[in-house]
Amino acid sequence: MIDKQSHIPIYYQLEEQIKSMIYSKHFKPGDLLPSEREFAEKYAISRMTVRQAINNLVKEGLVYREKGKGTFVADKKFEQDLSGLTSFSEDMRNRGLIPSNQLISFDFEQPDEKLASILAISPTDMICKIKRVRLANEEPVALETIYTPKKIIGDMNVQEFSTSFYDYLEKKLHVKIGFGHQTIEASLANDDEATYLKIKKDSPVLVMERTTFLQNEEHTPIEFVISTYRADKYKFKMTMKRD
Structure with a gap:
């Protein structure tokens, strides 16, 4: 052979x-x-x-x-197509896997200047910060932190918050998600990420930042999310055309 x-x-x-x-x-x-x-x-x-x-x-x-x-x-990596805007839960269900969350924190707070600028709100406006571990078939895949304006989501609480944030926005608030801007870069897991993702510190991870906008005339920002994915479990793909 x-x-x-x-x-x-x-x-x-x-x-x-x-x-x-x-x-x-x-x-x-x-x-x-x-x-x-x-x-x-x-x-x-x-x-x-x-x-x-x-x-x-x-x-x-x-x-x-x-x-x-x-x-x-090794287990086969999850492969996410970046040509469309889908939630983690939708992506996992499409693979026949069961998505779930481990909620770490759920708080209302005032944004710093950077977050206020990204979300197009005043620094005196309140935002909801949701930090959670995303799991597929009970295995940790990503550590996610969502920032979203309170003036849009209202008095959302932990009990109302289901597996998918997009489900909450579209099915409960009846808002239409339009598009998102996203960046991805390689990094090494810090102590916090290593603990929640059950990997060793300094293990390779992929850090994704996305700002998502509503489908309205103003293109209102609805979320800024930072997701840290296990590089041994996840990879991204996209189709590119030459103009």
């Missing part, structure tokens, strides 16, 4: 062999891979070559290492 006479590097051939076994479900998420020694003996290649192939698979997020235990097959 490894052609040592091929111009294709041996480490790459092994890498593709392992990928094929993962994609065909021969190795399933959570399975322990054979050791470097076992791969080396099976294919009569060096352990250094095996290590290079495994390192590449770790970088791709297909497998992960646990010190003293070995290398395991």
Whole structure:
């Protein structure tokens, strides 16, 4: 299965062999891979070559290492299409998963100048700040903080707040969400993020910031949200056209 006479590097051939076994479900998420020694003996290649192939698979997020235990097959990442504006709950339901929340805090407060500017309100206006962990099938995927103007949502309380903030806006307040502006950047998990997402501090994360606007003549900002996603669980995609 490894052609040592091929111009294709041996480490790459092994890498593709392992990928094929993962994609065909021969190795399933959570399975322990054979050791470097076992791969080396099976294919009569060096352990250094095996290590290079495994390192590449770790970088791709297909497998992960646990010190003293070995290398395991990673869960498939959630893939979100950025070409449309959907809520986390809608996205998870579309995948056949059960979305849920772990509420951390729910408060009304005055915004700082930056938030007031983003939400197009006065610094004396009140905002609602909602901080929560987003879960899929009870597994933490993202840490989310929502800021929304009180003058739009009124006296919303924890009991009225369902799984999806968009459901609340559209079904209870009967407002129409129009569009959003979004940025995504790579970062490392701080103490707070590591605790709530159940990952190690300084693990890679993806930080998304989005401002969402209503579908009205004024394009009124309805929310500013900061979401920190586990990079080992999530990836984003979009379709791009050349003008």
